[in-house]
Amino acid sequence: MIRIENYDLSAHNTFRMKVKCALYIEYSSVEELQNLDYTSLPQPVMHIGGGSNLLFTGDFPGTVLHSGVKYIKYVDMGLDEVLMTVGSGVVFDDFVAETCKNGLWGAENLSLIPGEVGASAVQNIGAYGVEVKDIIAGVVCLDTKDWSKTVFKTPELGYGYRDSMFKHNKGRYIVTSVLFRLTRKYSPKLEYGNIKAALEGSDLSALTPQHLRDAIIRIRREKLPDPDEIGSAGSFFKNPVMPRAQYEAIAKTEGVEPPHFDLPDGEVKVPAAWMIDRLGFRGATKGGAKVYDKQPLVIVNASGDAAPADIISLENEIIAGVKERFGVTLSPEVEHI
Ligand SMILES: Cc1cc2nc3c(=O)[nH]c(=O)nc-3n(C[C@H](O)[C@H](O)[C@H](O)COP(=O)(O)OP(=O)(O)OC[C@H]3O[C@@H](n4cnc5c(N)ncnc54)[C@H](O)[C@@H]3O)c2cc1C
The missing domain is CATH 3.90.78.10 (UDP-N-acetylenolpyruvoylglucosamine reductase, C-terminal domain)
Known part of the structure; x- marks a missing residue:
């Protein structure tokens, strides 16, 4: 576990605001998180991912938690459907890259969205006609009320446009892993924005998730700032x-x-x-x-x-x-x- 007082958060927010928190804790397992003496931490306590949807308006007086739970596991490899469980600290785009590399459909339109897997389920991130709820089968959390493990199925999560029940229960649940459902079945989503134009000249019947990912990355790079540069x-x-x-x-x-x-x-x-x-x-x-x-x-x-x-x-x-x-x-x- 990493535990640093008076910690500079510039590398943890994509706006690159030079702000500090009283205490920063990065845990590397769910057990470490469960064993934290929460009440003794500087308050308030908040959980961040990659800080790509946050604007720190000044120094944060309390504790910032960050997940270092990083694994991508295949839990069920059906003929069509594939279930994967992914730790909350995995960079979301690393997960997308893994699915595309293996020819799995579902996540490719969400390529290059900054942030981590835990927050993706909180935010219901979306792009190019797909929302992450479309591929989420369940979300595993710790309930900070009693530190019990709680598993939510997708219909219980109140998903809407960039919305979820997590946003209405701020701070209560910490997402520790997400169960994703992908498919091997050819199912590209091409209707939104200029995807078709970006694929002009390609043989659509031979399209793979990787092709679509590459096209989405090209489109996004043309109009969105790269957080590593600006x-x-x-x-x-x-x-x-x-x-x-x-x-x-x-x-x-x-x-x-x-x-x-x-x-x-x-x-x-x-x-x-x-x-x-x-x-x-x-x-x-x-x-x-x-x-x-x-x-x-x-x-x-x-x-x-x-x-x-x-x-x-x-x-x-x-x-x-x-x-x-x-x-x-x-x-x-x-x-x-
Ligand atoms: C250049 C750029 C492009 C973007 N494009 C898109 C886009 O196309 N579509 C889109 O939807 N978004 C987009 N975003 C916004 C951002 O990428 C998403 O909102 C992303 O999900 C934020 O993830 P994060 O890990 O950075 O979370 P953070 O910004 O750190 O946190 C977001 C929220 O999630 C909570 N949280 C984080 N981790 C956990 C956890 N483990 N458990 C419980 N709560 C948690 C935080 O408390 C906070 O409320 C973009 C951002 C940038 C900078």
Whole structure:
């Protein structure tokens, strides 16, 4: 177990905020976690993964836990279906790479999403028409109420768009491993975004998960910042959902039909990036923070030493601008700590 006081968290958050926590603990087994004397730790206690959806707004006064539980095991190799159990500390994209290397379908559209396996199940990460809930068969947790091991089946996890029951029971459950269900059956998901265009010229009947993974990686690299090169937490805001009448009013005032997705309940989801762009925020800066030129939904630590206040000030300016022009209140997707 690694246990360090007054620990610098810059390497543990992809925004690269230079903040510290009172105590950092990285455990390497579930038993180590279970044996922690939780109440004696500096409070509050929070669990992080790769810190790729977090904005630390200052030093953290308590304890930061991190999983070093790293294994990928095949538990059932059926003719079609394959079940894998993966430790919470495994880098999510390492798991995706493993499935693709072995010709297993299901995870390839989620290639290159930063972060770790434990958080993927909390966040219900998604990309290119797939959400991780689609391949999760179960999640193993420790319940911090009594340190018992609890296994949840997918329907019990209340999954929705970037949402799960874990988010509504903050801090109660620590994910220790995730059971994934993959398939050998040819089942590429090509409908979303520009996947088909990226595969132009390929023989689709001979497509493998690895081909699709490579295409997704190419697409993502073109428009998203690489966390190893430039700090960010990916999409900063959620895409707002509004009543159809409000969407139509915006279209009328703007004199153009905004890009949108019609939801089954009649409401309309409009890309926040479109609004931000329309207001001219692309490339806007505040101190060391900047709205990313290639994707205005992303705020980056452009200078490398942006302070949390720079990011928050840009965030607030965007929220106020969007509210004034479109009457819509954007909410951040990035969790502020
Ligand atoms: C460049 C970039 C691109 C991105 N693209 C996407 C994308 O396409 N789709 C998408 O969905 N997301 C995307 N994200 C967001 C991010 O990758 C995901 O939210 C990811 O799941 C966060 O994982 P993490 O391990 O970094 O978790 P963290 O950010 O460290 O934590 C996220 C939450 O999970 C909790 N948590 C972490 N580990 C555990 C655990 N073991 N048990 C219980 N709770 C835990 C934390 O307390 C926190 O509430 C992107 C981020 C970046 C920087």
